[in-house]
Amino acid sequence: MSSYIMYILVIILLCISYFKDKKKTKMALKKAWKSFENILPQFIGVIILVGILLSIFNAELISKIIGKESGWLGVIFSAIVGAITLIPGFVAFPTAAMLLNNGAGYMQIGAFVSTLMMVGVVTAPVEMKYFGKRLTIMRNVLSFLFSFVVAYIIGKVVGGI
Amino acid sequence: MTLLKKYRFSLMTVVILTILFLINREMGIRAIRVTGYSFEEMISVIPPVFILLGLLDVWVPKETMMKYMGETSGVKGIVLSIILGSAAAGPLYGAFPIAAVFMKKGVKFSNVLIFIGAWSTTKIPMFLFELSSLGTRFAITRLLVDIPGIILISYILCSLVNRAEVRRIYENAESM
DSSP states (O other): OHHHHHHHHHHHHHHHHHHHOHHHHHHHHHHHHHHHHHHHHHHHHHHHHHHHHHHHSOHHHHHHHSBGGGHHHHHHHHHHHHHHOOOOHHHHHHHHHHHHHTTBOHHHHHHHHHHHHHOOSTTHHHHHHHHHHHHHHHHHHHHHHHHHHHHHHHHHHTSOO | OHHHHHTHHHHHHHHHHHHHHHHOHHHHHHHHHHHHHHHHHHHHHHHHHHHHHHHHHHHSOHHHHHHHHSTTOHHHHHHHHHHHHHTOOSOGGGHHHHHHHHHHTTOOHHHHHHHHHHHHHOOHHHHHHHHHHHOHHHHHHHHHHHHHHHHHHHHHHHHHSOHHHHHHHHHHHHHO
């Protein structure tokens, strides 16, 4: 849905741009292609890697390990799973809801959702291309640690522990 | 040769995928299906992002970006970075090319990092989705914790890198 909005927006902007200045529009498209081509090899690699990881870590395996009683160990485990997998939001949220219904704890799901969004182990090669190795590692580590704060607060506020 | 070097990482993943397929057919098929699905997502999200980038690069003058999000932009720059990151759609890897253009346009480094943080966690389309599947309490709690969190992370990161490293990252963005 949201990608349709992006397409419509971009098409409108392109039309306005073309109407105002053909040469500049052409240059914009050229730049767009150049930066896309630059990052394409990393994209392809990352996407295949995600496919491999998701085929290994499926929903049943995950829900077995992160039950309500799993405590901080479960939180750590869900944070790690969230960090290494890259599931699109419209799959992740229903999956998280399903895991909750199957006995996963709020704190564990909080950690999972948080690292899933903020930490990207498999996308790190792409990130490194732009930000370098050191900053990429630091950003991911900090986000990983921060996810425990998020998990704790969600556990307290939503799970009532 | 350079092409081979460029696609080294992708080729490696293809090899792993093939091995997985040979070891466990069922898992291999599942992996291929997920990969196909992700490709579909990438194709639907990435082209508008890059075209938007090209347009931004060509039409928005550096001075404008610097004024609103540059070194002296203060709170205004922070708020704008959060709004721009939150309004986005698509996975996190879509944010990096945009961050590169921001750097080209002289956006302050902490604001670039806040933008990345906002894109990763406070995206509005995702928030609505989270709201409906995990409930209001969960989604709002997470949002309220995340906004100060991404600002904090951005400032910690800024204090951990030195000027030379930031300059190198900006120079690299120039060549992307």
